[in-house]
Amino acid sequence: MLSSLRNIIFPKSSGKPSAVLAVGHFGGMMRIIHLRPEDGEIERIGGSPFPTTFRYGGAVEQSREELGEVTLYAGHDDADETVYNFLDDISARMRSQYSSGMTLAQLVQDIFRPVALNAIHKRKGRERLMSPTETFPVYLVYVMRSSERIGTGPPTSIRH
Template sequence: MLASFKNIFTPSTYPSALIAIGNFGPRATITVLHLVPENGTTEQFGFTPSQTKFNHYGAKEQPKLREQIGTATLYVGDGESEFSFLDDLKTRIHKRQKDSLSLKQEEQGYAEVAQMVQTVLKPAALDAIREREGRGRSMNATQTYPVYIVYVKRSKPGGIIPTDFRSIS
């Protein structure tokens, strides 16, 4: 009975992970690709965090579970952006998802999210980063951005941002 009473005041949380490119903190901008564990869709968005931890539309970063996995050098002078990097990453993720059966579950726990990160998100991001490392220098401006995997807990299942602002595929 005590457990059910506690559940009334402690809302359920839904684990997830995302790829963030950019710097965290005031006046910095990060661009995010979130793989929704419940259905395998992705959402992309950019925003300026008001703090150094991810806290956006009910999704909160889990303490000590952010990992910088590399840096991506983008040819910003040639029109490449954080969003185009994430578009490339999204294509790689969808290809890896076809090879992975772990995302078929309706309910995802922390162990399944960690497995999703290890089998889909992290390898896809590292491939995209490595591919850009092998390119020659751009004749125009380049910019280097840190790339992170961030574990979050969401207050509701599904995407992080409201449907009105969502870019899902």
């Protein structure tokens, strides 16, 4: 009976399916890129601690997959060495490859996954510098969002 009431108040089918790329550790600081399927606008959410289940601004995680890991240099100023510049690289590539009318499956198959994997691969095997490094997992997170934008508020999950 309680589950029926919950389904009436919070139906699972309501919302808009989408996906985000998340760089960082769940349970810690993460940086997020969301390419809106409707219009190709890119939202960036960064520097927020995220619980183990992604919930942010009305978006709720449905599933996730780890695409790989990227090692970036801490405190190094080269163009592709910081987390923010890594995400700038991914955002620019996403923007250039987006075309209107793409389904979520097409976005994931043709843009999200190949762009992220290419950016990860590009940074593997580089000459090591003396600067300290940190390795971050990169996730593709499928979400259901209640509004057009994800970046409308702080993380809202209380589930850990």
